Amino acid sequence: MALEAASERLASGYEMTERLRIRRKIRRQRRQKIVFTVFRLAAVINGAALLSVLVFLLFKGWRAVNWTFLTQAPYEAMTKGGILPCIVGTVLLGLGAIVIALPIGVISAIYLHEYARAGKLVRLIRLGINNLAGVPSVVFGLFGLAFFVVWAGLGVSILSGALTLAALSLPVIIASAEEALRAVPDTYREASYGLGATKAQTVFRVVLPSALPGILTGAILGLSRAAGETAPIMFTAAVFFRPDLPHSLLDPVMALPYHIYVLATAGTHIEATRPLQYGTALVLITLVLGLNLVAILYRARLRRKR
Amino acid sequence: MRKRHYSEKGLEVGFLLVALASIATLTGIMVFLFMEGLPIFKKVSIDGFFLGRFWYPTSDPPDFGILPMIVASLSVMIVSSAIAVPLGVMTAIFLAEIASTRVREMVKPVIELLAALPSVVIGFLGMIVVAPFLQEALGIPTGLNLLNASLMLALMSVPTIASISEDAIFSVPTSVKEASLALGATHWETIGRVIVPSALSGISTAVILGMSRAIGETMVVLMVAGGAAMIPTSIFDPVRPMTASIAAEMAETPFRSAHYHALFATGIVLFLITLAFNLVADYISHRFRQAGEASL
Numbered sequence: 351m352a353l354e355a356a357s358e359r360l361a362s363g364y365e366m367t368e369r370l371r372i373r374r375k376i377r378r379q380r381r382q383k384i385v386f387t388v389f390r391l392a393a394v395i396n397g398a399a400l401l402s403v404l405v406f407l408l409f410k411g412w413r414a415v416n417w418t419f420l421t422q423a424p425y426e427a428m429t430k431g432g433i434l435p436c437i438v439g440t441v442l443l444g445l446g447a448i449v450i451a452l453p454i455g456v457i458s459a460i461y462l463h464e465y466a467r468a469g470k471l472v473r474l475i476r477l478g479i480n481n482l483a484g485v486p487s488v489v490f491g492l493f494g495l496a497f498f499v500v501w502a503g504l505g506v507s508i509l510s511g512a513l514t515l516a517a518l519s520l521p522v523i524i525a526s527a528e529e530a531l532r533a534v535p536d537t538y539r540e541a542s543y544g545l546g547a548t549k550a551q552t553v554f555r556v557v558l559p560s561a562l563p564g565i566l567t568g569a570i571l572g573l574s575r576a577a578g579e580t581a582p583i584m585f586t587a588a589v590f591f592r593p594d595l596p597h598s599l600l601d602p603v604m605a606l607p608y609h610i611y612v613l614a615t616a617g618t619h620i621e622a623t624r625p626l627q628y629g630t631a632l633v634l635i636t637l638v639l640g641l642n643l644v645a646i647l648y649r650a651r652l653r654r655k656r
Numbered sequence: 657m658r659k660r661h662y663s664e665k666g667l668e669v670g671f672l673l674v675a676l677a678s679i680a681t682l683t684g685i686m687v688f689l690f691m692e693g694l695p696i697f698k699k700v701s702i703d704g705f706f707l708g709r710f711w712y713p714t715s716d717p718p719d720f721g722i723l724p725m726i727v728a729s730l731s732v733m734i735v736s737s738a739i740a741v742p743l744g745v746m747t748a749i750f751l752a753e754i755a756s757t758r759v760r761e762m763v764k765p766v767i768e769l770l771a772a773l774p775s776v777v778i779g780f781l782g783m784i785v786v787a788p789f790l791q792e793a794l795g796i797p798t799g800l801n802l803l804n805a806s807l808m809l810a811l812m813s814v815p816t817i818a819s820i821s822e823d824a825i826f827s828v829p830t831s832v833k834e835a836s837l838a839l840g841a842t843h844w845e846t847i848g849r850v851i852v853p854s855a856l857s858g859i860s861t862a863v864i865l866g867m868s869r870a871i872g873e874t875m876v877v878l879m880v881a882g883g884a885a886m887i888p889t890s891i892f893d894p895v896r897p898m899t900a901s902i903a904a905e906m907a908e909t910p911f912r913s914a915h916y917h918a919l920f921a922t923g924i925v926l927f928l929i930t931l932a933f934n935l936v937a938d939y940i941s942h943r944f945r946q947a948g949e950a951s952l
Contacts, residue, residue, distance in 0.1 A: 382844035386754055392746035393755070393763055396818070399811055400770045403781060454677050461675035465668050477938060478679035484865065484934035485685060485927065486872025487775075488899045492923045495906070496688040517681045524678070550667050578774030581874040581899070585906050607776040607875075614780050615879060624784075631777050642772045646765050 414629025423593035439603030444577035446512025455523030483521035487581040494586035511587020519572035530564025574641035580607035693920035711885040713915040728895035735806035744817025752825035771815035779879030805881035817866035824858020857944035868933035874899040
């Protein structure tokens with residue numbers, strides 16, 4: 351009798367704990383669902399931010415952008431006309447920066463990845479690259495002003511601006527070139543050594559050609575970074591107004607980012623030039639994001655091939 | 657054979673010299689900042705410069721106190737990280753742990769494009785869209801203020817924080833995760849108590865780099881922060897961070913005047929702050945290696 355009662359009580363106890371366990375499990379899973387929804391929302395906010403920037407500029411800017419806008423110089427105190435000198439200036443500055451930074455960046459990456467043995471020196475070089483990447487853009491501007499414009503005597507010019515932007519995009523280029531070198535399988539190098547090639551021959555004829563697409567991606571990213579920067583060129587290359595196209599590398603230029611800043615903040619025609627501001631912003635963003643998109647798609651294709 | 661050996665060695669040395677370019681540039685930046693910045697201390701005492709509350713560089717006699725700018729830079733950085741850090745880390749966790757491969761392949765380019773948005777465009781939008789909105793919605797005298805600048809800066813540092821954190825979270829070994837799941841923990845419990853703690857050094861690096869980016873950002877604060885060189889008392893006050901002060905005034909400053917030197921000295925402060933941030937980030941990522949199987 352007593353035994354029966356005891357076993358019954360025991361069974362109901364088991365049932366209780368079992369029920370409790372299930373209930374707790376459901377609660378834990380519900381909590382997970384709530385938290386994950388919040389996380390998903392965070393990711394959605396990023397997408398929404400990008401989308402609203404793009405849609406807004408497209409909506410406001412597309413009317414201003416037409417053939418005349420892209421092919422004429424501004425006139426009547428910059429309230430009329432187009433932005434051709436700014437486009438030319440930005441392209442020249444960006445290309446100049448890459449022409450300077452790409453060889454330096456690729457050779458740095460080759461040294462770090464193919465030649466250097468881990469040690470204090472490599473650690474120091476890497477520290478230098480990381481810290482260079484963290485230098486504020488306006489400080490690059492100050493450096494460019496003091497070093498290239500004044501000390502080297504290049505004046506406010508395309509050359510000064512391109513050199514300053516090259517310094518700024520160097521870390522980007524080194525990082526992506528190194529990633530490209532890392533992706534070349536070691537078997538390639540071993541096969542080349544096995545055929546009696548020297549280190550230099552291996553690097554130039556085997557490693558570099560297979561890393562080239564990745565390096566190119568980095569160059570495009572560096573170019574887009576340089577084209578979108580404003581602060582580094584404010585005191586080194588860009589001018590308020592210069593309707594004719596530059597004749598030499600020692601001429602100052604107008605540039606898209608600086609043009610947006612000037613039209614939106616300075617002068618007496620801020621409201622009147624609003625459409626031009628939207629148009630210029632749309633052109634700049636198309637250029638920069640277009641370059642980035644090319645790099646991203648190209649890299650995705652490379653990775654899939656591998 | 658011997659000749660070939662020499663040229664090989666020569667090439668390596670040549671490559672090394674080129675690889676030193678980054679350090680040379682960094683050193684050059686320091687040298688020129690100090691060269692053009694230090695002369696200000698012949699005019700102003702060091703604590704008068706750092707602790708001075710008044711910035712009237714063109715008055716007679718001029719005042720060169722950058723305390724309002726330092727406070728402005730720091731407060732903008734803090735408010736923007738209060739928004740960007742949770743948002744960035746949550747996005748990273750979503751990408752690394754929750755999203756399916758297809759969603760991740762779609763969201764990652766979005767983050768990259770967000771990072772690539774030129775700062776002048778973000779500043780422009782902050783000026784003409786966000787500022788009027790804030791002014792109206794909150795009934796404040798100006799929408800160009802600390803809050804607006806922080807919001808725009810957050811937009812710029814979220815991608816930095818998200819992508820570096822995502823790398824860190826993604827590289828936590830699966831065995832660690834599986835062990836936790838096998839003990840009956842839910843996926844969220846595993847994320848919160850196992851995965852995030854083991855990726856903490858990488859996440860901290862991401863947060864520090866994001867903050868460093870926020871304090872060094874120029875165009876956004878130049879266009880949206882309001883530009884008043886006063887110590888802010890609320891987040892609705894207009895401010896003038898160090899970067900904005902340099903960018904706004906350098907163009908109109910007579911070459912090698914006291915004002916010119918004062919702006920370079922502001923640049924030194926900015927450079928040293930970001931350098932410190934980057935060194936700390938570097939130290940953390942090397943000192944506290946990611947927890948892996950070997951360290952368990």
